[in-house]
Amino acid sequence: MIRADLHIHSCLSPCGSLDMSPSAIVHAACYAGLDLIAVTDHNSSRNSAVVARLAEQAGLACWHGLEACTVEEIHVLCLFPRLNEALELSAFLRERLPPVPWVEGKMGDQVVVNEQEEIEGWETLFLGSGARITLTELGERVLAAGGWFIPAHVDRPVNSLLSQLGRVPNFPFSALEVSPAYDLAKDPERLADRFPLVGHSDAHHLEDIGRRWTLYADIPAPGQPLRTAGVGVRPSAPSAPPPGEIGGCLSRPTR
Amino acid sequence: MIPIHNLPRHLPTARWVLPPREPLAAVSTAYTSDLLSDVLAHAPPDSVLITLQAHRNTIAVATLVGIRAVILCHHRTPPNDMIEAAEHEAIAIMTTSASQYEASWRLHQAFTDAAPS
Numbered sequence: 001m002i003r004a005d006l007h008i009h010s011c012l013s014p015c016g017s018l019d020m021s022p023s024a025i026v027h028a029a030c031y032a033g034l035d036l037i038a039v040t041d042h043n044s045s046r047n048s049a050v051v052a053r054l055a056e057q058a059g060l061a062c063w064h065g066l067e068a069c070t071v072e073e074i075h076v077l078c079l080f081p082r083l084n085e086a087l088e089l090s091a092f093l094r095e096r097l098p099p100v101p102w103v104e105g106k107m108g109d110q111v112v113v114n115e116q117e118e119i120e121g122w123e124t125l126f127l128g129s130g131a132r133i134t135l136t137e138l139g140e141r142v143l144a145a146g147g148w149f150i151p152a153h154v155d156r157p158v159n160s161l162l163s164q165l166g167r168v169p170n171f172p173f174s175a176l177e178v179s180p181a182y183d184l185a186k187d188p189e190r191l192a193d194r195f196p197l198v199g200h201s202d203a204h205h206l207e208d209i210g211r212r213w214t215l216y217a218d219i220p221a222p223g224q225p226l227r228t229a230g231v232g233v234r235p236s237a238p239s240a241p242p243p244g245e246i247g248g249c250l251s252r253p254t255r
Numbered sequence: 256m257i258p259i260h261n262l263p264r265h266l267p268t269a270r271w272v273l274p275p276r277e278p279l280a281a282v283s284t285a286y287t288s289d290l291l292s293d294v295l296a297h298a299p300p301d302s303v304l305i306t307l308q309a310h311r312n313t314i315a316v317a318t319l320v321g322i323r324a325v326i327l328c329h330h331r332t333p334p335n336d337m338i339e340a341a342e343h344e345a346i347a348i349m350t351t352s353a354s355q356y357e358a359s360w361r362l363h364q365a366f367t368d369a370a371p372s
Contacts, residue, residue, distance in 0.1 A: 069292075073290055073291065073292060098292055098295070098296045099296075100292075100295050100296055103319070106318070106319055107319070126295070129292045129295065129296075130290065130291075130292035157310060158310050158312055159312075
């Protein structure tokens with residue numbers, strides 16, 4: 001079975017810990033026994049190329065992408081099997097971010113890091129904003145480019161499909177990600193009738209990587225639907241995210 | 256300009272969940288929005304935010320903008336982590352039964368009446 005954690009933030013996300021360098025993430029993912037990862041920073045893939053190189057060296061399968069914030073302020077994982085499509089989407093979204101500059105001291109660091117954990121650059125636009133693109137437009141773009149389009153933590157009270165739209169719209173989402181608070185067995189929103197459900201760590205700190213994963217029989221092939229085989233949770237991990245993580249993605253890292 | 260501690264007088268069934276640390280600080284305008292990206296881009300500093308967004312991210316944005324108080328409409332209740340963040344950042348939180356429309360209209364009246372003619 002393949003263990004996939006496809007929602008990990010690096011130090012490029014304003015809410016991500018500065019410890020979340022590409023090399024530390026790859027190391028922690030291997031240590032956690034993951035087989036497939038994706039680093040998904042808010043509205044940007046600027047650390048993805050380094051993650052991809054390091055994952056390849058470590059023999060760890062890696063998808064590429066980001067966690068977009070749409071004009072409706074819905075967070076969606078946009079994942080691609082190839083790096084190029086992720087970088088293209090990252091550049092496209094950057095053009096559509098509101099002109100809110102990153103402010104040192106007030107916002108969490110947004111750093112681009114190389115293989116040696118050296119800071120190579122800073123993202124100057126605040127990445128926590130909603131980009132000027134609708135959920136539907138973004139979804140069509142991602143699916144047309146051969147990617148997977150997965151609304152993130154759909155049951156959360158902030159920045160989710162249900163919090164912003166009040167319902168799951170008719171759209172061919174690749175899957176829906178649910179948070180640890182969602183009871184998968186009872187499925188109170190009856191989501192599993194319509195879509196595969198996935199769970200990931202949404203890690204902002206190294207120790208969170210691999211605390212939650214989705215199982216697959218094989219690594220899903222490019223362009224193919226996601227056929228999941230369940231969601232797993234690390235026994236020592238808390239059953240719900242610690243306070244401060246829900247809706248904390250506009251603020252500085254708290255731990 | 257009206258002193259921030261007077262704001263509840265102008266709104267129906269309003270009460271402070273977290274009172275202002277500087278009750279006599281004057282505010283002269285408000286901003287109404289439920290999209291935090293919009294608040295970040297357009298809300299004026301030293302204003303009052305009228306919103307439904309009862310969560311911690313609202314305080315993060317209010318801190319960045321320099322908003323002094325958050326007014327939660329339709330009696331929305333702030334979660335504890337929002338109150339803690341607001342306390343840390345010295346941002347007041349008030350709840351009211353009013354809708355965003357009614358709260359905006361009433362505060363606009365209050366600010367207009369208080370403005371020097």
